[in-house]
Each structure stands twice: as C-alpha cells, then as structure tokens.
Amino acid sequence: MKLDLSFIWTAFIQILPAIPNTLFITVVSVFIGFLIGTFSAIVRIYKVPFLSQIASGYVTVVRGTPMITHLLIIYYSLSMLLDSLAKNYHLPFNSASIPMMVFAIISFSITAGAYLSEVVRAGITSIERGQIEAAYSVGMTTTQALKRIIFPQAFAISLPNLSNTFIGMLHGSTLAFIVSVVDINAKAQIVASTNWKFFEAYIAAALIFWGITIVIEKMTSLLEKRFSVFSRGGVK
C-alpha cells in the first residue's frame, strides 16, 4: 500500500467538522475544572476542617489514576444511578437520553479539577506572606486581599502551568471516543476505516492537534509577556 499524500488533505477536510466538538469539550471541562480546582485549593490552603481532607483525597486519587478510569467509572456509575433513580421515581428520562458528551464533560471536569487544584494551590502559596500582610495592614479584608493582590499575582505565576493543563486536557479529550463522542480522534478513525487509509488520516489528525497546541502555546507566551511586567522588569 503506497502512501497517499494527497489523501492527508482530504482527511484533513473531513475531520475539520469535529474540531468544534473537541474544543467545546476541552474548554467546558477546563472551565468547570478550574472552578472545582480553585475551590479545592482554597479549602486546602485555609485548612477548612473536613472539607480540606476531602479535597486532598480527591486530588491525590484523581491524579494517581489514569484519565480513562475516571471516564469509565463516571460513565457507568452515573448511568446506573440515573437509571435506578428513573425507575424508582418514574422520571421521564433515563441514562440513554443524556447525550454522551455530557458524561465526557463531567468526567473530564473532575479530572481537570484535581490537576488545576494543584496548579492554583502552588500559585497562591508561592506568593510571599508579606504581600498578604501588607494588604491586611492597609485595612483590607481577606476577600479583598485575595481578589486585588493575591489572585492577580498567582494567576501570572501560574500561567505556564494553566496552559500545560489546558493542553493536557485537549489531548485527553481524545478519550471521548470511548463514549462514542465524535471528536477529532473518533472522526479520524471513521475517515481511516472508511477509506482504508489509516496512516494518512492519523497524520491529518496529528497535524490538527499539533496546530491547535502550538497556537495555545503562542497565546500563552503573549499573555505571559503582558503579565510579567511586574515580576520581571528593568533595573533591579
């Protein structure tokens, strides 16, 4: 079987419609994950009793297990839960009526949340104690101090890690094919098996991911430059 380079282009075009799916899943999961992660980071930093232990456990377990296990466990257990609730309470819907993408997003959010919790936590704790003391000494409340002084600095410091986590979730979203979501990966498989040109189709998919990743990296660089003005800087 000879390599059909022109098919790479054809495959590329055919895979294109799946890109929004992939991006949608990634962005939503990272967003929800960020909320979960920030909440869990704060709870751990302030050592809120009971909640902080749960948060630590959550982070350790999720980070210590592969993403595919999260997806499989969430999918099967939520489906079963939903079905038994539907049966007992005579609800009009059951697990089959929920789009697969929802399961994927829920699972990926949980995964992202654990990794982002570490990123946020590291960002916040790396801010010197003196900054928050100064904020208190001019009369700010904790909330004001966090919002005006700590978070902006933590965000700037965390940018590389945030970006890496986003890229990681982008790549991880390829697992969605397991729950029959047609993302870039699934589309590539379809195109490949329909045309019996596997290598070419996957090259196209790889190039698409590579391209998106590079764009994100460049954007992150730009963002970093904007925010680093107060952490690097001229003279001293």
Place this chain on the structure above:
Amino acid sequence: MGAEFNFGLIFDYFLKLLPFIKISLIIVGSSILVGLGVGLLVALPRMYKVPIFQRLSQVYVSFFRGTPILIQLFLIYYGVPEILKLLNVDVSRFDVLYFVILTYGLHSAAFISEGIRASVSAVDRGQIEAAYSVGMNGYEAFKRIIAPQAFAIWIPILGNLIIGTLKDTSLAFTLGVMELTGQSQTLGLLNRHFIESYLALALVYFILSVFLEKGFILLERRFIKYEKTSVEKSGNAFKIRNLFGKLNRDVIVVKEGTRL
C-alpha cells in the same frame, strides 16, 4: 446497564487484575529505557546548540508533546510499517507490543529531553564559573560538578515522568494489548459488572502510583543529602529554583503534575 452493585466483586476483580501488572510494568520500563536513550540524543543538540540538529530536536519535542498519545499510538502503529515498507522491511508480523513500546518510548523521550535540559540549566551558574576558576575544562566541569547536581534535581522529574507513563499505558488496549485496562474491560463484559471492574482497575493504578512515588521520595533523599534543598516538595507540586529564571518555580516540563 448492569447487575446489582457488589462490593466484594471489586476485590475479586482486583486479584484477577494483578497478574496483568507485569505487562504494564514491562511496557513502562521498556518505554522509559527507550525514552532515556532517545531523550539524551535529543537533548544534546539543544544544550550544545548544534545547528540544524537543534532545530530537529525542537521539532521532535514539539510534535511529541503537541499531539495526544492516542493519536501517536495509531500513527506509529499504522505508519511505521508503511514507511519501512518503502525500505523493503516487512514488520507487519511484529508483535503489537513493539509498536506500543516504541510509541511510549518516543513520547517520553520528548519529556525526558526537556527534563534533562531543565535540570542542567537549574544548576547555579556560579557552580560552572567556580569550576572553571579552579582550572577544570568543560568536560571535567560537567562530569564532576554539573551532572551530579543536575541529576539530583532530575530525579523527581523522572519520577513524575514514570508515573505519567504508567498512566498512559492504560491506552495500550486500543491497539489490542492485553494489559490492565483491556483486562478490566473483559472482566466487566463477562458479568456486566462494569463499575466494580473499573473501580478495581483504578485501585490497581492508584496503588502502583503511590508505590512508585514513595520509591522516588526515598531515592531523592539519598541524593538530596548534599544539596541545599533546591527542590522543595509541597504536596504533589515541585518547585525548582532558577528554572528558566522565572518566578514560577514549578516544573513546567513535567508530564505528571501538569499534563495528564
């Protein structure tokens, strides 16, 4: 969806999965070995700024870090035989395992090479200057002063990488390798007790991760003895001073704590 939930089954499945740990570990071990070799090769041109090869290295690293591992698995599985066919080498009857190890090897090589670069550049510049000032040449300085210190910094990075690769092997089943994940799917299908089998799977991976992590902490301790904590561990995040000169001291090249 499945039969009634049965806690005891989790432990039953757990035991049934244990024998398959061997193959997952074989994949991880071989991949890391390949990764170390290739990673070093890829890191050298960038550290010594060799023209052309430096660019090639950059592209290599960018590609293998910039594409999902699933895609890489398929790409190499379908692509390598095609390419080799052009050279009249027939690998179509090679065991899938070789392709899997090759993929994970090349993938981890990209991260390993970044890790090597980062560790070396994290060594205080003053150390190099001091080495030169007592009369060492470049090679001696590297061997006696830089490399040992860089190595101590590198150990936690390598640890993270290995744990990350272990988790990545959970995808090998897509090429038909009967490792942990594949087996857990089989077990699930047998009795329709999917949840229990996947929980058992997660448990196996978790225990392996914890085991590896503890192992690396011990290893770190042995090397950190003479290092004034240039690596601090806070929870699961790592901070390394002087990394790229950024205030963000968390290691950003690492697979585990940042990418999945």
Place this chain on the structure above:
Amino acid sequence: MITLENVSKSFGKNQVLKGIDLTVNKGEVVAILGPSGSGKTTLLRCINHLEKPNKGKIKIDNFQVDFSRASKAEILSLRQKTAMVFQQFNLFKNKTVVENVMEGLIVAKKLPKEEAFKKSVELLEKVGLGNKLNSYPVQLSGGQQQRVGIARALALNPEVILFDEPTSALDPELVGEVLSIIRKIAKEGITMIIVTHEMAFARDVANHVVFMDEGVIVEEGNPKEIFQYPKEERTIQFLKRFSEEEMYYI
C-alpha cells in the same frame, strides 16, 4: 492615645511577650529597642493583629479590643486605624507605585479614585518619588521601595504608624534617605512606634524610648534618661554593645 494592657503571646511553649503594658500619647514618637528575640517585633505586630496575642487589651482613644475575644470586625477596625511600614517593604508587586499608595484609600477608606490619586501623588512627591508614579516595585531600589511604603502608610491617615525595623533590609548607603523621611514625618506630629536597631536615630527622633528584653519592658523613658542615665543592668549591657562614641551627650 494608645494603651496596651497586659499583652501576652506565646509561640508554642515559648512565651515571647509576658504581660506588656504600654502607653503611647498622641503625637509621640516611641522607639522600641532590644536584642533579637526580645519580642519587640512581635509586640508591634500584635498592635495591628498580624500576630494574635493570647491575652491582653488594646485601647485606641475610645476604641477597645480584648485580644482574647477579638471579633473579625474589631480586628478589621484595628487595622484600619493603624498602618505598618515593613522591614521587607512588602509593596504590592502587581500594582504600580501610585496604585500601591492608592490601594488602601480606595478599598479601606472608600475614597473615589480621583481623590485617592491626588492624595497619593502629593505624598509620593513628599517622599521624593514624584517621578516614579508608574513604575513597578520590582524596578525600584530598596530605599525607594521603602519610601513608597512610608507614603502608603501616611496616606491612610492612621492613629499610629508602626515601623518594623524599616531600614534593616537596606544597603547602608540607602538607609540615610529613609531615615530622613521618617525624621521629617516625626516632626509633623504623627504618632509613631518604631522598632529599630539604629541607636543614634532612635535617640535623635524619639521622644520616648522603650527597652525590651526577653518579653518584658525592662526600662522606658525619654532618650536622655535611657541613653545617658540607664538604670537597669540589662539596659546598660545592651547599650554597651554600641561603641562609646554613640553615647554622646544630648
């Protein structure tokens, strides 16, 4: 007038403050001296509740707080009546110089932005940094950063400004510029409590000197009393550590 009553603080088994009583009158400049570990910085940080005392009371004019039962609102009030100048400057890294001075005004004193800006520029010019309004702290020298810190404290118009070893982290040649600013403010009648190692400065600027050692106030009085005619043995020992030329006659 500020009164501290029976303030005690322990870190674990180590009792750092042992029932301190202190009165500071309005407009006074109080210098707190003492060896490392004497508790002087801890005492200062108790006043604005950056350290939580185990026991004791503080009274600022008619406002009183019992430290053993201080509520969040009381602590906030306390912090809004005081201002601190830190040893490590602690300027807000993500804000420009003028924004640093404005922060407290906008957030705590709820001043409108234009007013806060005007006031801040005034104060920054007063400390000699009118030309650095839009610089970030990372671009300034230590002495410059500390002067911004002082401007930030002044802007809040507090009942008392607390100085925590303001020059200890500075290179020797930068110490002078900061001390002269502090001297200037002292003359304007602002109540100040300064923890410092700069003996000559303390003697010059303060009108009340407190000597602390091992968590208690050993001796206090005006500079002449303390520096020239110290009564307690510990005070004498401490002052001896500084060369004879330091103890000139006022």
